[in-house]
Amino acid sequence: xxxxxxxxxxxxxxxxxxxxxxxxxxxxxxxxxxxxxxxxxxxxxxxxxxxxxxxxxxxxxxxxxxxxxxxxxxxxxxxxxxxxxxxxxxxxxxxxxxxxxxxxxxxxxxxxxxxxxxxxxxxxxxxxxxxxxxxxxxxxxxxxxxxxxxxxxxxxxxxxxxxxxxxxxxxxxxxxxxxxxxxxxxxxxxxxxxxxxxxxxxxxxxxxxxxxxxxxxxxxxxxxxxxxxxxxxxxxxxxxxxxxxxxxxxxxxxxxxxxxxxxxxxxxxxxxxxxx
Amino acid sequence: xxxxxxxxxxxxxxxxxxxxxxxxxxxxxxxxxxxxxxxxxxxxxxxxxxxxxxxxxxxxxxxxxxxxxxxxxxxxxxxxxxxxxxxxxxxxxxxxxxxxxxxxxxxxxxxxxxxxxxxxxxxxxxxxxxxxxxxxxxxxxxxxxxxxxxxxxxxxxxxxxxxxxxxxxxxxxxxxxxxxxxxxxxxxxxxxxxxxxxxxxxxxxxxxxxxxxxxxxxxxxxxxxxxxxxxxxxxxxxxxxxxxxxxxxxxxxxxxxxxxxxxxxxxxxxxxxxxxx
Ligand SMILES: Nc1ncnc2c1ncn2[C@@H]1O[C@H](COP(=O)(O)OP(=O)(O)OP(=O)(O)O)[C@@H](O)[C@H]1O
Ligand SMILES: [Mg+2]
Numbered sequence: 001x002x003x004x005x006x007x008x009x010x011x012x013x014x015x016x017x018x019x020x021x022x023x024x025x026x027x028x029x030x031x032x033x034x035x036x037x038x039x040x041x042x043x044x045x046x047x048x049x050x051x052x053x054x055x056x057x058x059x060x061x062x063x064x065x066x067x068x069x070x071x072x073x074x075x076x077x078x079x080x081x082x083x084x085x086x087x088x089x090x091x092x093x094x095x096x097x098x099x100x101x102x103x104x105x106x107x108x109x110x111x112x113x114x115x116x117x118x119x120x121x122x123x124x125x126x127x128x129x130x131x132x133x134x135x136x137x138x139x140x141x142x143x144x145x146x147x148x149x150x151x152x153x154x155x156x157x158x159x160x161x162x163x164x165x166x167x168x169x170x171x172x173x174x175x176x177x178x179x180x181x182x183x184x185x186x187x188x189x190x191x192x193x194x195x196x197x198x199x200x201x202x203x204x205x206x207x208x209x210x211x212x213x214x215x216x217x218x219x220x221x222x223x224x225x226x227x228x229x230x231x232x233x234x235x236x237x238x239x240x241x242x243x244x245x246x247x248x249x250x251x252x253x254x255x256x257x258x259x260x261x262x263x264x265x266x267x268x269x270x271x272x273x274x275x276x
Numbered sequence: 277x278x279x280x281x282x283x284x285x286x287x288x289x290x291x292x293x294x295x296x297x298x299x300x301x302x303x304x305x306x307x308x309x310x311x312x313x314x315x316x317x318x319x320x321x322x323x324x325x326x327x328x329x330x331x332x333x334x335x336x337x338x339x340x341x342x343x344x345x346x347x348x349x350x351x352x353x354x355x356x357x358x359x360x361x362x363x364x365x366x367x368x369x370x371x372x373x374x375x376x377x378x379x380x381x382x383x384x385x386x387x388x389x390x391x392x393x394x395x396x397x398x399x400x401x402x403x404x405x406x407x408x409x410x411x412x413x414x415x416x417x418x419x420x421x422x423x424x425x426x427x428x429x430x431x432x433x434x435x436x437x438x439x440x441x442x443x444x445x446x447x448x449x450x451x452x453x454x455x456x457x458x459x460x461x462x463x464x465x466x467x468x469x470x471x472x473x474x475x476x477x478x479x480x481x482x483x484x485x486x487x488x489x490x491x492x493x494x495x496x497x498x499x500x501x502x503x504x505x506x507x508x509x510x511x512x513x514x515x516x517x518x519x520x521x522x523x524x525x526x527x528x529x530x531x532x533x534x535x536x537x538x539x540x541x542x543x544x545x546x547x548x549x550x551x552x553x
Contacts, residue, residue, distance in 0.1 A: 059408050087414045097405040101324070111413050114318075160413075 010035040010200050011056055011168065015065030018051060024224050025051050027233055028065070031219065038194060038201040040211050042254065043221035049204040050094055052221070053170045056202065057089045058082060069168075087115060090166035094173050096157035098145035104131075104156050105141040111164040130159040135185045151178045158186070162193065169193065171203040175210050187213040208255060211240060218243045220251055305418075305499070306492045309426060312419035321424040329390050329425075330432040334439065340385045341440030344377050345369060345447030353456050362458050366449065366467030373444035374471055374479050380527055382440035383486035386433055387519035391494040394425055395515030398498025399508040407499065417499070426491040433487035434480050441479065478534045485530060489522045 011033040018026045025048040033039050041049050054060040055067050058074040066073050069085055077085065098107050108127045112118050118126070128138065134155035145153055154177060161169065171190065175183040187210055193199050194214075203214060211218060220236035220243075227233065236243060236251045243251065348369045356365045398421060401407050410417045452458040494515040501511035 054408070057412060059411060083414050083416075086412055089412060091409070091412045093405045093409060095404055097409040099406055099409070100401070106320075110415075114413060114415055 008035045009033070009068075010037075010070060011202075012068040013055070013065070014068065016055060016062040016067050017064040018048075018055060018060060019063050026055070027224055029233060031234065031237065033200060033202065035200055036194075036198050038190070038203065038214050038216045040203045040205060040215035040218045041221065042205060042211065042218065044223060044254065045206075047221045047223040049221060050172055053091070053172055053202065053204060056168075057086055057091060057170060087164065088167045089170060090161035090164065090168070091170045092154070092158050092161045092172055092174055094176075096145075096150075096153035098148075098153055098157055098160070100145055102144075103141065104143050104145065104148070107145065107156060108141075108159045108163060110160060115164065126163060127159075130163050131156070133162075133189060134159045135182060151182060154178065155182075155186070158189070165197060167197075167199060169199050169201045171201065171205075173204055173206065175205065175207050180209075183207065183209060184213075190214045211243070215240050220254065222250060301500075302493070302496050305496045309418045309422040309492065309495070312416060312423050313427075315419060317424045317427065318415070318420050321420060322428065325424045325428045326432060328393075329386075329428040330436070333386060333389055333432075333436055336385055336389055337382050337436045337440050338443045340381055341373075341378060341443030342447035344381055344440070345373055345444035345449075346451045348372060348377070348444075349448040349451035349456070353452065357456075362456070363462040364466050365452055365458065366463045367470040369448035369452075370445050370467050370471055371475070373448065374441045375475055376527075376531075378441040378444050379437050379479055379482045379486065380523060382437045383433060383483060383490065383523045384520055386429075386436065386487075387490045387494075387523065388516050390429065391490045391519045392512040392516045394491070395494040395498040395501075396508050396512040398495055399501030399511035402499055402501050403503045403507060422491075422495045422499070425495055426488060429487035429491035430484055431487075433490070434483040437479065437483040474538060478530075481534075482527065482530050485526050486523050489526060490519045493518045493522060 009032040013029045013031055016026065016029045017024060029052070041052065043049055051060060055062055056069070058067065058069075061075065066075070068074070070088075072085070074082065074085075098104075099110070102110070105127055106113075108130060109123050112123050112126060127141070131138070131141065136152065136155055136159070140148065140152065140156070145156070148156065154174065158171075158174060169190075174190065175186050178186060190201060190203065190210075191214055194201060201214070203210065205211060216239070218236065218238060218240055219234055221233055222235045224233060236246060236248060238246070244255065246252070349365065352365055352368055353362065356362050356368075398407075401421070407417050407421075410420055449460075449463060452463055453460045497511045497515040497518065501507045
């Protein structure tokens with residue numbers, strides 16, 4: 001465990017694709033994620049970033065191709081093994097996905113209660129530590145998720161995902177809806193988590209701040225509806241520096257002209273709504 | 277064959293195959309959910325659900341039950357009186373309430389009250405990714421979410437049915453003795469002995485099936501909900517519609533089964549049986 005060789009592939013997509021109701025969302029995706037890397041995934045709304053994260057943890061199954069984790073194809077595992085493998089992940093959902101019926105404390109403690117032999121005292125200590133880490137006060141612990149703001153939910157979701165010390169962290173837009181200071185706190189936390197544990201992180205984000213701060217590598221997706229039939233869906237794969245220097249018009253537009261991108265995007269969505 | 281007819285036929289066939297798909301899907305869902313029973317329910321899941329299913333349904337069920345009895349009394353009284361059998365009215369009310377109306381109407385009320393709320397709750401959890409979050413935390417949603425609901429319904433709906441029956445009998449007797457001035461002594465004297473242990477136990481076994489059907493159907497609807505507020509609403513509605521239909525269908529087959537069983541055990545008893553002899 002102590003010094004994983006830099007290029008050891010941990011997660012890998014091989015010609016992976018997925019379709020919903022006959023509509024392709026991801027097609028022929030190929031890339032490897034080495035152990036310990038922090039990969040940032042960007043791309044416009046609706047291009048399938050969340051779907052990609054769910055493929056990586058096998059919440060969704062690829063309709064074509066393979067998704068490998070730690071050398072094993074998810075499809076080849078039985079239920080028990082799949083479950084064990086999933087526990088090596090932490091997933092921060094886009095909408096935090098806190099359990100409504102439980103208090104904040106029980107939400108964060110959920111993984112520990114289900115899978116560790118810690119007694120209540122230890123659980124309390126660990127929960128408190130995680131909650132402080134994400135910049136929240138102790139007083140929120142007794143509240144229900146419905147009483148929290150969107151950004152607070154996000155941070156509690158992060159605390160819950162980190163509590164079992166995962167080997168892979170999947171962050172779905174960890175800083176969306178947070179103020180700039182909190183954004184920095186979370187970015188810092190992502191970096192810190194990396195330093196303290198050999199975590200492999202996949203961060204989906206729209207915020208350039210997060211990209212520049214945490215990324216070892218950046219991948220940009222494009223929605224299939226904007227591509228010609230055989231164009232690859234990954235339109236950029238490289239370091240942050242390369243991202244800012246690349247000549248690709250679509251990438252530049254995304255980084256610099258976010259406003260323009262957004263209006264186009266809503267047109268695009270309106271179009272799709274009409275179609276459906 | 278004309279093109280239009282062919283198209284029509286194909287779409288009809290499609291609908292049928294979809295229905296079978298749905299049924300198969302539901303069967304698998306139920307089997308997988310019931311298979312989780314070998315592990316005891318997670319701590320903290322049973323009590324809140326039992327509270328919601330059991331305690332909070334008491335007023336609704338009690339009122340439903342009482343009015344069933346009262347309405348029965350009003351409808352039956354004039355007929356019996358014209359035959360000069362007003363004092364016999366108790367038996368018909370009690371038998372109908374305990375054997376059929378109590379269990380079926382209580383279950384229907386509960387399908388509306390509990391079934392749709394369970395479906396809406398699970399549907400919300402589904403669309404807000406809470407079910408995904410459970411899976412990621414290594415917890416089987418069927419065990420964590422569905423099993424406690426099934427157990428609560430299976431255990432508590434029979435008890436609520438007893439309450440509905442009791443209130444029905446009480447309501448009927450109140451209307452007869454207080455409004456129609458039937459002599460209470462004769463009323464009770466004549467209704468005694470017409471309800472047997474057998475009827476009571478059938479009336480208790482049926483709600484077990486109703487409870488399982490309500491819980492499984494509602495949870496299935498919820499867990500397979502489509503995204504968005506509309507999906508959640510649809511899940512709740514269809515949970516009620518399907519639970520209600522399955523209650524009636526189950527009631528028919530259970531009545532058939534128990535009548536035949538009764539006949540098999542006590543062949544010379546006067547209960548009529550249906551179906552092939
Ligand atoms: N369960 C599903 N059933 C049908 N379609 C789905 C499902 N999940 C996702 N999609 C479709 O897949 C596409 C990609 O969705 P996804 O949630 O991955 O987008 P995203 O890139 O995460 O966007 P955002 O940045 O807005 O979160 C969307 O068009 C969506 O409609
Ligand atoms: Mg998303």
